[in-house]
Amino acid sequence: MSEQVFLLPDLGEGLTEAEIVHWRVAVGDVVTVDQTVVEVETAKAVVDVPCPYAGRVVALHGAEGEVRPVGQPLITVAGPGTDGSTTEPSGHAVYREEERAGSGNVLIGYGTGHGGRSRRRRRAGLAPATHATAPAASQVAPDPAASPVALNPAPPPAVGPHPTAPAGPQPVTAAAVLVISPIVRRLARDHGVDLRAVRGSGPGGVVRRADVEAAADALARGAGTPVPQASGVHADRPAAAVGVAAGQPAHVGLAPAGAADLVIPLTGIRRAIADKLSRSRREIPEVTIWVDADATALLQTRAAINAARPDQPVSILALLARICLSGLRRYPQLNARVDTEGQRIIQSAGVHLGIAAQTDRGLVVPVLRDADRLTTAELAAELAATTTAARAGGLPPARLTGGTFTLNNYGVFGVDGSTPIINHPEAALLGVGRIVDKPWVVDGQLAVRKVTQLSLTFDHRVCDGGVAGGFLRHVADCVEQPALLVAAV
Known part of the structure; x- marks a missing residue:
């Protein structure tokens, strides 16, 4: 052949x-x-x-x-x-x-094949070994008491030792840079670390994230001479030299003396984020409205649900997603997109809910298909599974496109409010700030309550302020009185 x-x-x-x-x-x-x-x-x-x-x-x-x-x-x-x-x-x-x-x-x-033709099943034990060990996805059990979008950096992947690999760390040479995780490669590139000079602490000398961070820290302290990026693994990338000469003291609060500018190429997901947000700003006449809401009852409702059904815990984000779905049922104008070429507004029949999530690779918006067909418990489970997959970088492209409305919990960053950019081509985005203790008037008396700020950014082409205000008010009312969700069903 x-x-x-x-x-x-x-x-x-x-x-x-x-x-x-x-x-x-x-x-x-x-x-x-x-x-x-x-x-x-x-x-x-x-x-x-x-x-x-x-x-x-x-x-x-x-x-x-x-x-x-x-x-x-x-x-x-x-x-x-x-x-x-x-x-x-x-x-x-x-x-x-x-x-x-x-x-x-x-x-x-x-x-990847040639149509629907079947193929024979390979006999067990006859598949040749691959050239490099495949990465193992990080499996981190989500904390049911925390918001699913509070993503922490994933631990380095666990790699099984090769039968012939020597025990203990081995020096990594230019001929064989043992790096499995793309996150490790990106971290080294961003910090100007030459992977050929890093001793891997993983099995068989595999370079882990901790090894790169230690090398970057050593460069910043002047413990070694930084290697220009052009001589590293990605020689075709722009140089990103960082660090100072050995023995040169760093100024507290300032960049080290003699440090060069850090050049980060816009590639991969970072470029996609830049292109999509820029297009959203160019095309969508967006407006942001906001309101403060007393979330005390919402927290109490969540605690009651989890106490009654500890085997199916729900998160605050899952309840907020349920509230969003209730609001979109009342105000379907926001579950839409604008077809500029056809000069028309298309309202989606189903709600494909996007959840903005921060990961090591950048901001991603995984989509829960037909979220309006899920129960609250199913929403919570799907959110937890999606968050774990996003953290591990294992979401396929099909899970990151096709959303019709986005929920953004920026409160995990410790901020109260935001004016986010709409996830093009969607028409609206609900933002949720942190939940904090604030003085609040209850039945004419001042009390300390759990308060959050809700914001709605919407495309003014699909609706006017009445629809947007009605949706946001409905969301706030359900946050303050979760029993309204039952009445809205």
Whole structure:
């Protein structure tokens, strides 16, 4: 069989390119059908890309850190029968039948194969080992008492030791930089840390996040000489030199003397965020209104629900989501988008609720499809699962698009109010500030209550102040009197 070229597939709606984060194979390796060969970062997620062909790798198109357009060559594989491609290490066989059948794998909702043809199941124990160890997603159990969007940095991935890996930390050389997590690579790039000079503390010398942070801290203290970024792993990126010369004292509260500007390229999700927010500002005439609300009863209601059903705890965010859904049922004008080309407003039949979440990779807005069909307990469970997946960077692009209304809990940052930018092309966004003790008048008497600020940013093209004010007032009333949710059903 002749060589087969695997093109970078369409990884999601509207995505035209992807950055190569980490090659899982090298030239000369033998791959099987649907084996992951590369990890790429799109504007929406980090994705493992499987190859639909079996054979020996003869070419890798693109270096780590390079951006490849969709539809361009990614990897070239020589199938069985070509020169040097019939023998696999350790006696593993390449199945001709499986290669002819093509890939049956589905990549983020997109098939990588040749239609609906089936393929044979590989026999257990015959799959060759991959070139690099795959990352394990961080599994952090969500705290039911905390807001699901209060995302903390995920711990470094746990990597199982290779049977032949020596025990203890090993020096990382230029020929083999053992970095598995894309977060670690980005952290090193942002701080000007040369990964070739970092000793990995992970199994087999894998460089972990803590290793990079320690190296960056050492550079900042002048314990080492910073390496220009151009000589690091991503030599094609702009330099980002930081740090000071050894022994030079730093000024308290000021940048170290001689420190260079930090240059951070707008790539991947950071560029997608910049483009989307800029477009929202250009196209949407947005208005923000706000109101303070007494959330004491809402907190009491949550405590009562969790006491009665400890096996299905709900968060404050889940209750706020339920309140939003109730408001959108009354005011469907806000569950809409403007079609500028068709000069029309499209009101969505279902509510696809976006939840703004801050992660290590930046701000993402995962979407809960048909949230209006979920019970409060189902909303809470779905929010917790979605938050965990967002923290681990495991959300596929399909989960980050198609929202019709967004809920943004910026109170987790310790702020009271905000004028957020609408998540284009949606028409509205509800923001929730922190819940704090404040003096409040109750039945003519001054009391200390749990108070929060609610804000609604809306597209003035889809409605006027009456609709927007009515929605926000309904939300505030339900926060203050959760029993109104029952009456609204």
